[in-house]
Amino acid sequence: MLFIANAEGWPGVPTTVRMLREGADSLTALVAGIGEVEAEVRVRSVGRGGWPNMLGEMECDAAVMDGTTREVGAVGAVPHTLHVARLAHEVMKRLPHVMLTGEGARRFASEIGLPVEDVLLPDSRRVWWERLERELSPEERGRFPDIPLAPLLRAITDPERVRDTTVYLSADPARGIHAATSTSGWAWKYPGRLGDSPIPGAGYYADSRHGATACTHTGEMTMRCSTARSIVLALKLGHPLDDAVAMAVEDLAGLKDGFLGGVVIHAVDARGDHRVVNFRCPGEIRYWLWDDTMAEPELRAAQTA
Numbered sequence: 001m002l003f004i005a006n007a008e009g010w011p012g013v014p015t016t017v018r019m020l021r022e023g024a025d026s027l028t029a030l031v032a033g034i035g036e037v038e039a040e041v042r043v044r045s046v047g048r049g050g051w052p053n054m055l056g057e058m059e060c061d062a063a064v065m066d067g068t069t070r071e072v073g074a075v076g077a078v079p080h081t082l083h084v085a086r087l088a089h090e091v092m093k094r095l096p097h098v099m100l101t102g103e104g105a106r107r108f109a110s111e112i113g114l115p116v117e118d119v120l121l122p123d124s125r126r127v128w129w130e131r132l133e134r135e136l137s138p139e140e141r142g143r144f145p146d147i148p149l150a151p152l153l154r155a156i157t158d159p160e161r162v163r164d165t166t167v168y169l170s171a172d173p174a175r176g177i178h179a180a181t182s183t184s185g186w187a188w189k190y191p192g193r194l195g196d197s198p199i200p201g202a203g204y205y206a207d208s209r210h211g212a213t214a215c216t217h218t219g220e221m222t223m224r225c226s227t228a229r230s231i232v233l234a235l236k237l238g239h240p241l242d243d244a245v246a247m248a249v250e251d252l253a254g255l256k257d258g259f260l261g262g263v264v265i266h267a268v269d270a271r272g273d274h275r276v277v278n279f280r281c282p283g284e285i286r287y288w289l290w291d292d293t294m295a296e297p298e299l300r301a302a303q304t305a
């Protein structure tokens, strides 16, 4: 059994590792751990600690993928909901759909008993407004939010404030290979913006026969390159994990226009190997690794692409 999570996933790593050790269903263990990340105010890119969109509203994205059945549950731009990974898991288990967004996702959350919550912290609301206010004329401040938001986007949207979505991957010869993600997305994003975290093939993909991938940082790039699916497809075609990741990095590096930034790729294969590779993100990127030969999960440094 192998488990990896990005560094920001720290609050839930002990829970997921304990449940995997005890033989729990892998996706249930991933979702339980991510639930603790979503509730942790010190994680500033997911759930309770996350930053809002340009209107000061939290809109969270999440997904799960069962690599054995290739079933997916995903939710996007969900308002007033903390535990969106659990919501995504329930979409997968209970609905004939793959993805719900916005008010429909919120409606389903109520149907399964997830409370309507104000996920935004008061202090985050203060920081949100102070940042926005600096860009608005007195007249715009008076009319807000009934003003065009697009002209403000480049100045205010702050992808750098979000350092990491939470991504969790597990791989086990018997229990399969699975992926789960959760995020509040870019800080000050345009309302309704979806990142890659709910998009299968972009922000995550899992196939128990070959491997799984999950990405953090600039979803606008992984959505254009289908990064997660590309890697698993390369594994299927017989490429070693290093080459599979290198091919995806080459695609990202080939993007010359549009919004460009860094991406971190987390990948596992069916042979029990893993790679975490930093493509152009500043600073050191780390991740959690646990396998069943290790007493405790360890924080490791990612490779640089």
Ligand code: ASP
Residues within 6 Å of the ligand: 045, 162, 163, 164, 165, 166, 183, 184, 185, 186, 194, 195, 196, 197, 203, 215, 216, 217, 218, 219, 220
């Ligand atoms: N990939 C996420 C998104 O695009 C954000 C992140 O991981 O930092 O929403």
